[in-house]
Amino acid sequence: MSAPKLYASHVPLAPLSRLFLGIGSAVTAITDPRRGDMVAAMGETTAIGPVLENIRKRMDSDIVGKRLLEEKPRISNETIDRKWLADLPEGTLGKHYSNFLDRLNTSPDARPAVKYINDLDHLYVMQRYRETHDFTHIALEQKTNMLGEVTVKYFEGIQYGLPMCVSGGIFGGARLLRKHRQELIDKYLPWVVEQASNARFFMAFDWENHFEKQLSEVQKELNVARMKKQQDELTGFAENIDDLANRLKNALNKLEERKAESPDAPGNQLGNSQQEKQPTPYREKIGKLSGEVVDSNPYSRLMALQRMGIVQDYEIIREKTVAVVGVGGVGSVVAEMLTRCGIGKLILFDYDKVEIANMNRLFYQPNQAGLSKVEAARDTLIHVNPDVEIEVHNFNITTVDNFDTFVQRIRQGSLTNSRVDLVLSCVDNFEARMAVNMACNEENQIWMESGVSENAVSGHIQYIEPGKTACFACVPPLVVASNIDERTLKRDGVCAASLPTTMAVVAGFLVMNTLKYLLNFGEVSHYVGYNALADFFPRESIKPNPFCDDNHCLIRQKEYEARKASETIDLEIQEPEEEPVVHEENEWGIELVDESEPVLSSESPNNSGVAEGLKFAYEPAKKDNVSGDLSPAQAATHDLMQSIKDKLVQEAQKK
Template sequence: MSAEVVDANPYSRLMALQRMGIVKNYEEIRTFTVAVVGVGGVGSVTAEMLTRCGIGKLILFDYDKVEMANMNRLFFQPNQSGLSKVEAAKETLSFINPDVTFETHNYNITTVANFDHFMSRLKEGSLTGGPVDLVLSCVDNFEARMAINTACNELGQTWFESGVSENAVSGHIQFIKPGETACFACAPPLVVASNIDEKTLKKEGVCAASLPTTMGIVAGFLVQNTLKYLLRFGTVTRYLGYNALQDFFPSYGMKPNPSCDESFCVKRQKEFAVAVAAAAKVPTVVAEVEDDAVLHENNEWDISVVDETVPEEENLEVAQGIALSYSRPAEVEGGGDISKQAPSVPTSTANEPSLEELMAQMKRL
């Protein structure tokens, strides 16, 4: 074993982040609780990465069982066929790192009874009995994503949404903080916005998102940003996509929709706006200024001196492809805008006819 991993927690390599000055205390990872919803292609890899990083507690949710078709899920084994995915995951992950606390729930979170229990575990499932620190959505259908979105909006719970496309060559992750960023309902997928039943996309005998490479890449992005969020280093991405065909990685921010159908999303937006406004109100500090010597005790005509100097226009630089709609009017000598000056009267020159000559020409017409 290398000297780098000889530590109180030999299962975590995060100590390197502290030695390199990236994080202040990598051992803080042991205090966090993360809920992983969906232990399939992305979720199983995500849970394994967090386990190897020494996360304090993992809460795993999934309703499905392990099948032979799931052997492309990286850590599932043939002898686990028939077990629930969460129990199989706990069995494997506990062997990898016995210091992690595991909590498993084998049910469908979209049913009414299970949804209430799901919310209670997000609210009270941490190591200290309080809310979990982060929720990671690794499900493969719109209904489950909306259930997670509804729960997190109501609880004000920060979470990550992730997914892999049906053709298995693209995926994405999205950071969602209720009220501050767009929730999943603010900008629904095109297929849902177009009123197309997502079940029609599934093909007979085809396992969606079945490439371990794509799943591993998306899970890596998800866990990397989870670590950045929990240990407070770097910049947490708002949205990061991945297109394997062109190796294209789009990244951008998504603002919440004021007209979102989720009532709790709109409520969180209002709360966030109030918090921002309150933070912007800085108490006014009145500085004590020594009075200047009085030059004139009496000022019968209320004469005062003011500075009317016009500040010089800043040198405005715009990005490529953007132009200013108008320019500031030029100033003329003596002050004022050139557009407000009286038009100048042209001066007669020797080549122009005199007034008498013009009148004589008019009479001859």
């Protein structure tokens, strides 16, 4: 029989069930270490009572560890201030921890709750181990790649004796590439064994009370020495910097000496010439848009839309503010297009950095690798159009604190410190889309969503007006509907395909829909799809789901229905004014006569035999023997018959 349920998340297991779960989770965790749920299950089901009891006793024998067991402090988003951590000075433990979480796009709450521990005394031990695992990485200065994880697992296995850590180190090391495996054996293992044996017991250390200390101070308290490789690298780097500084200083001194010796030397004249020549700005800011067609006017072709009657007032685009979430393959092109169109203000959100792997897409350049995407985008866009105000935020909007900042910028991010005009979602994951959806539903903010498929040959855009159209949660993808953590679907060595063509097409659709919405011309599309294989562009309109899981969406639906019900329908029909028909003069003397009015003429009624409304330019001459009441056609026939008759009479007389 299984044990009784001891705490909220507890899942009591019978011994046989525990054995099967332990074996299954161990196999899955070893073959795929990114399956965090299986790693957690393996850790708990293999953490036998004596091992956890030994950890608890070691904590209890330490003055700090004893206090931790008594007070049971937690490390979560509720107990630590992420914003405060991010603002700490560089080099502090808290700053390292903040950067660690941001780099992995995670949070303290991402660690799963303990489920399978059947002893309340051991419950906190296992929970504390999970919440402090990240600090072990930071203290040992080990990355979260395979080699770093294996090193940390060996350390924890030696210090804690947890079966999961021991097996993780052994089997993880076996999965390393030959080069890394040899490096593990030669460098990492000797070092980590020494540190784990000599260092203070990590489970009995109150990490949360040392955030403001420099990491080097914390390492001294823990009796952890940096790996010799890291020390050598830092020492060599410092020596190189000093050497470079000295060489540069000597070169400058020699140059000054040469200038002093020969002030009229050609090289010195060149130097003076370069100093006198000031760099010219790319262009000055333009106060008012102009349609003047000159080479120096970047807005002439945009203002032509107004001259041609497409847009009523193009200049109002400079009053608009658009927030772009995600500045990757689609978002960066969207930001560039809006900048070239002269948008008033752009607010860019992204937490990622530019990588060489991004060079198959548009916008970014290899020399920007390593920069944050929002900073690189701003540096490029302000040179494209200095009239556009650009605000950037380098963070992940899905975390609690950053989400609040994101919502606040939606409310007050415009040029007038009021609500933004539009939010554009250009992200590549469902978690971020749901965050944008939640924020816009709460704020009743109109937004547009976009996406490109993993095979890079299809994409879509969607206009979302809370209450009127379906939100992202109304018809969620299968991954979202099934409540699956999409991060568990990613595999090492496997990435999604991407084509600059597809992303440019989707970005073009999104910006065109944005311009139509902001400048009020054309028809704003609710949904446009793109299938590159068949050049197929489906266009749909999706109604909201009355059973949507988002409560704010349901509230917006009721508000929209109430607005529709209160609207009065004006059926007043105005008769179009009739304009008189004006016909230009022509060389044939053709005239148009209004058939609705009688033609007033002093002449006799029309008996010319032609259609009504037309008349001969002149009347044929009438003969005396033709009756005045004959038409010209009748008179001509009469004359012909008379001439035939006269000839017949003459021939008869000759006979």
